[in-house]
Amino acid sequence: MNWRALFKPSAKYSILSLLVVGIVVGVIGYFATQQTLHATSSDAFCMTCHSNHSLKDEVLASAHGGNEHGFTVQCQDCHLPHSPIKYLMKKIVVSKDLYGFLTIDGFNTQAWLDEHRKEQADKALEYFRANDSANCQHCHTRIYQNQPESMKKIAVRMHTMNFQKEPDKRKTCVDCHKGVAHVYPKD
Ligand code: HEC
Ligand code: HEC
Ligand code: HEC
Ligand code: HEC
Known part of the structure; x- marks a missing residue:
């Protein structure tokens, strides 16, 4: 085969049809990425690496596990940003965890989590501090103004x-x- 032909302007297909093919491939690629990102954000995905950690049970036992009210706040609701660009950025940072997963001795054991809880918690808190707890504010929208009547007095006082x-x-x-x-x- 003559490799040079690959780089020559195409005689057989019009520029327009090539453009159409390009756009179609681009659109498929875009959705494939969205799908991957979506799949990599479910609780199940987080728990593939954190499977022996009590994290999910802790959420279920907390107010955010909401057994009485029938909702469960998902890992990503708190830990991943909502804006698509920031989301991607955080994903790239998180992808370093793949390296950690492969290299940290005994990572996926409860003993490891118990031992490293403080350090991990403080790392996690950095993210919340860096964006003024945007994930919390995404759901808790009436903390500072227009507080509901039912909110505890001490809560209203502290927030105000x-x-x-x-x-x-x-x-x-x-x-x-x-x-x-x-x-x-x-x-
Ligand atoms: C309601 C919000 C919320 C949800 C839901 C949530 N987290 Fe967290 N997570 C936090 C906060 C805030 C911290 C920082 C430490 C703290 O305050 O306890 C944290 C800390 C962590 C840590 C560091 C270790 C530790 O225990 O502090 C890990 C790991 C973690 N979360 C994973 C998860 C996983 C996996 C899920 C889903 C099963 C999840 N989180 C669901 C808010 C949340
Ligand atoms: C590829 C394996 C893997 C997956 C998937 C994974 N984690 Fe982790 N996670 C780790 C490792 C390893 C660490 C410890 C990193 C370190 O200390 O170097 C960690 C640490 C954390 C921490 C505490 C440290 C920090 O930087 O905030 C949080 C919070 C966390 N993970 C949440 C999540 C959430 C939420 C998901 C799902 C969106 C998730 N993880 C998916 C491997 C993984
Ligand atoms: C996906 C939505 C969602 C996110 C994200 C979220 N919350 Fe909540 N939070 C709720 C719901 C729903 C309740 C339960 C309300 C009820 O039972 O009346 C709740 C309850 C609470 C309570 C009262 C119960 C308790 O545990 O004392 C506090 C405090 C709270 N959230 C703080 C936070 C903080 C801090 C964050 C961020 C780290 C956060 N929430 C993230 C939805 C959310
Ligand atoms: C200066 C400290 C302070 C800050 C900052 C703060 N809170 Fe609170 N909050 C409190 C105190 C104190 C209470 C009452 C005791 C409790 O329920 O934990 C409270 C109560 C709450 C409750 C329960 C309210 C009820 O009675 O129904 C929620 C939900 C809550 N806070 C969410 C948030 C969110 C989300 C943010 C950030 C936007 C926030 N708080 C910022 C101190 C604070």
Whole structure:
């Protein structure tokens, strides 16, 4: 076969038809990526590596497991961003965990999690602090203004006090609320 022919302008197909093929391939690629990203965000996916960790049971036992109300907050609702670009960025960061999974001795054991809980929790908190707990605020939209009547007085007082501060002096949700899904370790 004459390889040079590959680089010559095509005589057989019009530029237009090549363009159409290109767009179709691009669109398929786009959706394939979306599908992969979606598949890699389910609880089941997180639990492929964290399968021996008590994380899911902890969520189910917490207020965010909502047995009484019939909802369960998913791992990604709290741990992954909503904006597509940031989502991809975080995915790329998370993909380093594949390396960790393969190299950290005994990673997928409860003993490892128990031993490294504090350090892992603080790493996780960095993400929440970096974006003003955006994932929490995505669901809890009436914390600072227009609070529901049923909200505890102490909660209204603390939230209002926090909101009255200069934006850069405010605490973020996880500064006051640790361990909302997993028990935050004391030491
Ligand atoms: C490929 C295996 C793998 C998958 C899949 C995986 N993790 Fe992890 N995860 C790890 C490893 C390994 C660590 C420890 C990383 C380290 O300390 O270097 C970790 C640590 C974490 C941490 C604490 C450290 C941090 O950087 O925040 C959180 C939170 C976390 N994972 C959440 C998730 C969520 C949510 C999912 C599903 C979207 C998920 N993981 C899927 C392997 C995985
Ligand atoms: C997918 C939506 C969703 C996300 C994300 C979410 N929550 Fe919640 N949260 C809820 C629901 C629903 C309840 C239960 C409300 C009820 O039972 O009245 C709740 C309950 C709570 C409570 C009261 C119960 C308790 O545990 O004391 C606190 C505090 C709380 N969330 C803080 C947070 C923080 C902090 C984050 C981020 C780390 C967060 N939530 C993320 C939906 C969410
Ligand atoms: C300055 C500390 C502080 C900050 C910041 C803060 N909270 Fe709270 N929050 C409290 C206290 C104190 C309570 C009442 C005790 C409790 O329920 O844990 C409370 C209660 C709650 C409750 C339960 C309210 C009820 O009674 O129905 C939810 C939900 C909640 N906070 C979510 C959030 C979210 C989401 C953020 C971030 C947008 C946030 N909080 C920021 C201190 C804070
Ligand atoms: C309601 C929000 C929420 C949900 C749902 C949630 N997490 Fe977390 N996660 C947090 C927060 C906040 C931290 C930071 C430490 C803390 O406050 O307990 C954390 C910490 C972690 C850590 C670090 C170790 C630790 O225990 O602190 C891992 C690993 C983790 N989450 C994985 C998961 C996985 C896997 C799921 C799904 C089964 C999940 N999380 C569901 C909010 C959540």
